Amino acid sequence: MDTPQNTALMRALTELPGPLPARGVIHIAIRHTDRFTVVGNHLAQHPTLSTTAVGLAVRIQSLPQGTEIGIKALAARLPEGEKLVAAALRELEAHGYLQRARTRLPNGRIVTRTVFCNQPTALLRARVAVRPPAPPQAPPPVQDPAPEPPAPEPAPPQAPALPGVQQEQAPEAPAPQDHAPFVALVPPPTAPRQPPPPLPQPRELTAELHRAATALLSDLRRHAPRFTLSENDVRQLAPAVAAWLERDAHPDAIRHALTNDPPRLLRHPAKLLKHRLATLLPPPLPGADDLAAPARPRIAVTPFQTCDGCERAFRAPNPGHCRDCRNAHDPAQAAA
Structure with a gap:
């Protein structure tokens, strides 16, 4: 044969559990026992x-x-x-x-x-704080002479700590230490779990919405074979997909949000879809009135009028005489 074939690699590839990705890297992980x-x-x-x-x-x-x-x-x-x-x-x-x-x-x-x-x-985490030595105390009086136990050997001096280097401690006779409080980044298995968010529901599950949602879920395995759902899974998830469609989400956008970047070991695709349908639900599209710019408040402006006596411009709601002409003709009326 011109091209050598690695039969061992191909045999190991056929023994991998679950469906294999259609493209990209496929890992065959063999545990190391030495020299790693x-x-x-x-x-x-x-x-x-x-x-x-x-x-x-x-x-x-x-x-x-x-x-x-x-x-x-x-x-x-x-x-x-x-x-x-x-x-x-x-x-x-x-x-x-x-x-x-x-x-x-x-x-x-x-x-x-x-x-x-x-x-x-x-190295940026909390370092170990060493307890300061206690002050020396006077020894109690000895009643009967007894052989004293051998004094412990002094600990060998340690080299000065370099920045960015974690010093190793001697395995024998460790000194008492007070450790900084440990903050667990991952909760323990016994910690109470938060209930999962409920699946979204449409305002009105019409026959057309239900048909489109069922078709979208059943067609997922054509685009991502790892998301092969059973009829029961499709029946339970269809109302949530209908809620997405009710909010004018495009089917391609829904398919990408549900199947994009799945975990490597996907054992329960229906649970992953349920989580993503509940947590990634888009908001409803705003209406035309919501996108319109707010109207500016109109300010009432008193118009200009031409005085019937002196033809001078003045501001007044109705035509008539200006203030000077009113004072000249009737001072009492102008004052009022």
């Missing part, structure tokens, strides 16, 4: 780090403790050149994964110590 490195998605899917920086970070994370990871040492074992390796190291240093500090050795020699942290965001 755990890499977080915060690094593997970093939005701003270059692919070279991500790959170099994975390579550094897989190296044993004490391995030289300078620019020349990495470029000697990688196909990338020194300029590309130096640029990737600067990226990792800018995002907190790498730190290079100059340290003076006991013999007076100055060296550059490179520190790599696989999860720099964890």
Whole structure:
């Protein structure tokens, strides 16, 4: 045969549970038992780090403790050149994964110590607070002489902590510590769960709305095979889809909102559709009166009039004489 076929890979592909996606990557995950490195998605899917920086970070994370990871040492074992390796190291240093500090050795020699942290965001959490030592107290009087127990050996001095590096503690005789209060980001399984939101209902479920909603739900498997619903599921979800159609939502927009970006292991598509129908319900479209600009209030303006006596312009609701002409003809009427 001209083209070799990987029969083992194809056999493993046929043994994957559930329907496979029509396009995109298909993962065949085999658990590692030795020689593996755990890499977080915060690094593997970093939005701003270059692919070279991500790959170099994975390579550094897989190296044993004490391995030289300078620019020349990495470029000697990688196909990338020194300029590309130096640029990737600067990226990792800018995002907190790498730190290079100059340290003076006991013999007076100055060296550059490179520190790599696989999860720099964890260094921003609450640190462990050490309880201050209690003041010394006078020992109680000894009644009978007894052999004193051997004094505990003093703990070896620790190196000064570098910023961005988590210091490891000795396994023997740990000192008493007071830990900062732990805030759980994920509620425990025993926590009371909030009831799911109810499914939306249309104001009037007409026969035409029910037919269109049923057809849309039954047709989902043609566009996304993972959303194959039973007749009972379609019957329960049809009123909620009718509520979307009643609010002038386009069928294509409804289909995209229900089937876009599903979880990798979708075991109950009807539950996911029920959640999305309840939480993503669009508001009703505004009417023409709601979109019209508000009318400005009209201000009443007193018009100009021409005086019948002196033909001078003055403001008055009705034609007549101006104030001067009224004063000249009848001062008592002008005053009134």
